[in-house]
């Protein structure tokens with residue numbers, strides 16, 4: 001659905017991977033792997049014997065992550081782990097480490113990524129702009145300032161990511177991915193589904209599978225009906241980091 005409503009028709013993961021030579025990436029770590037969407041895009045570009053280790057705080061992501069890799073004929077493993085400041089692997093354990101829309105949950109892990117990455121390795125990060133989702137807050141009648149989503153994006157964003165990474169990597173290259181989601185009146189159900197997907201980040205204390213509170217759902221309906229279009233900003237940045245600064 002996000003792809004269908006995006007004004008940028010390029011797949012952000014394909015853009016992130018374009019031009020990367022992954023022929024030497026035999027040990028891959030995907031932190032905050034989720035359902036394995038990045039691993040799926042990555043797999044065909046990896047040597048056939050490469051092993052991809054997915055790490056996520058939700059054990060329920062094991063099956064979808066491993067299935068997506070298997071569909072692409074790559075082997076993998078999954079570890080259920082809450083990433084914070086440290087990871088349990090020795091120095092230089094991986095040739096490629098990825099964080100796709102996850103580093104803002106655990107930005108303090110960057111020095112550890114530099115430690116576990118091989119000297120010729122690559123750290124690939126995809127993240128949002130801090131200015132993303134303003135239209136989503138507006139449509140739902142919520143104040144973006146002080147929200148959990150805004151605070152989260154500020155932890156590691158398109159705006160501050162380069163500086164945070166440059167402290168631990170000698171070579172940091174940034175690729176901008178401009179995008180917005182456009183919902184017309186006919187897309188009301190999709191817009192409500194999108195708001196529901198973001199519920200835990202919009203409403204403090206909301207359950208991950210919880211419904212959109214009725215007042216906000218009504219606000220979304222009324223806004224779309226009145227304005228005809230709801231636009232949600234979704235600009236991202238991709239960082240390719242090389243030459244880890246590791247003592």
Ligand SMILES: C[S@@+](CC[C@H](N)C(=O)[O-])C[C@H]1O[C@@H](n2cnc3c(N)ncnc32)[C@H](O)[C@@H]1O
Pocket residue numbers: 031032033034035036037038055056057058061081082083084099100101102105106
């Ligand atoms: C927005 S999703 C991105 C998933 C996937 N990387 C992708 O691109 O589709 C963020 C993922 O990070 C995971 N996550 C959040 N905090 C985490 C933590 N402290 N340790 C490990 N995983 C975490 C979530 O469970 C979720 O699967």
